[in-house]
Amino acid sequence: MSSTVTTREHWIISEKGQLFAQDWTPTETVGEPILLLHDSLGCVTLWRDFPEQLARRTGRQVIAYDRLGFGRSERYPGALPLDFIDDEARTFIPLVQEHFGFERCVVFGHSVGGAMAVACVAQHPQTCAALITESAQAFVEHRTRDGIRAAEVEFAREGQFERLQKYHGHKAFWVLRAWVDTWLSEDFSDWNLDAELAQVKCPILSMHGEQDEYGSAAHPERLTSVPGVPTMLRLLPDCGHVPHREQQPAVLQVVDEFLQRYLP
Template identity: 55%
Template sequence: MTCSVSQEDHWVETPYGRLFARRWRPERGIGEPPVVLFHDSLGCVALWRDFPERLAERTGRDVIAYDRLGFGLSESHPGDLSAHFIRDEAERFFPLLRAGLDITRFVVFGHSVGGAMAAACAARYSEACQALITESAQAFVEKRTLHGIRLAEATFREPGQIERLEKYHGSKARWVLAAWTETWLSRAFATWTIERYAPALACPLLVIHGEEDEYGSALHPERIARLATGCSERLILPGCHHVPHREQAEAVLAAVARFLVTRQSDCPDRNQDSTVSC
């Protein structure tokens, strides 16, 4: 499907501060529930770049991305992140976004830690969640994940590096970096697992992971796929690292579009694994 896509910016008032959201609407939409994007630990709406527009164009669905509190154009987070920040996003903040943008049913798509947040939302609001897509999501605190975070933390100490974050997060940049590194490297978070907030996933599930992901081994997509009580698919991308929607965008777009159409047919091919190259 190819069509023009319009773009709308929204501000959602919450008791904790204003959330910024952007919605992409395909001109010839198919009338299906929107895809809601959950960004990664350093991400924001702007860092999705052109992916949401291309996703709306390809699927015919509205696509909504938002900046979590403390990130991007949203207002500052009300304090430090707790070790339960993934649960908090699903329980406290996502319902406010839904109410503010009048979202009833939805598809959730999460990148990195956003994948865990999307899974928590899919589990908690199973009656409203039509499908779940995770991309480079973590399922537990792996040594490989912590090693990647420590390397990134060291890189951001170099001259000029924090300015990369300030471009997107402004004066909140140092908070954003600390929220990621200090939370994941803390003892309080060491025992976190995705099963804690998403013990089972009733909706159709697509798990996307890069074979060379520096923040998580193949154990993560395997573990996430096992949560599905219905149909699930795993897509492992050779030569791909932590940001498939940027590194191999066409493969991701094609997989998501096909998956959502298949989902409408009750997922006749259940529990599939596939490896593709671009």
């Protein structure tokens, strides 16, 4: 599907601070909008051209926002709580829904954003028409922690931290420590999505790179093991942790196929 896409910027008020959001809306839209949830170091800008291409391919409005503490949103007040995944779904998703005025959406999360997407579906079943995860973690795995430790070492190299500052400004150190310290914390080691997945009643698509440095295929396998709901699992060969950048055409094709099959 091809169409002119209009991009707009938004500011959403929350009790903890303002959130920056953006939407990409085709001239002629179809179906429920797609809500994008970014990864642990991500923000709206780091989706790059994917939201626009997704809007063109599917004909749906695409919405993305910077979580509090990330990108252009305001600073997070204090340390990130260990229940930040459930808190995102509980506290901020309703604000995004109210601002954009949609009744239902397709929730699409990358990495930890995928976990937040699962939590969103579990907490707001009437709002979520379908669930899409990309490179999402369903539990804490040794590969996840090893990948984070390696990334922490890489960010300590000269010039590497500036990559984060480019997107998060003065909040960059908080962003890095929130990611590293949370996932390496012993108090977080037993975290998993089993309880949330048991509440999912909508169609699920889980995409995962076969060379994902932060998680094995055990994650999409668990994410698509929900009984009684339609599921699609796609492992992408020669692909790491960011399929929408590394293999964008394949991701767009799979997402479009999924939506046409289950939300025609």
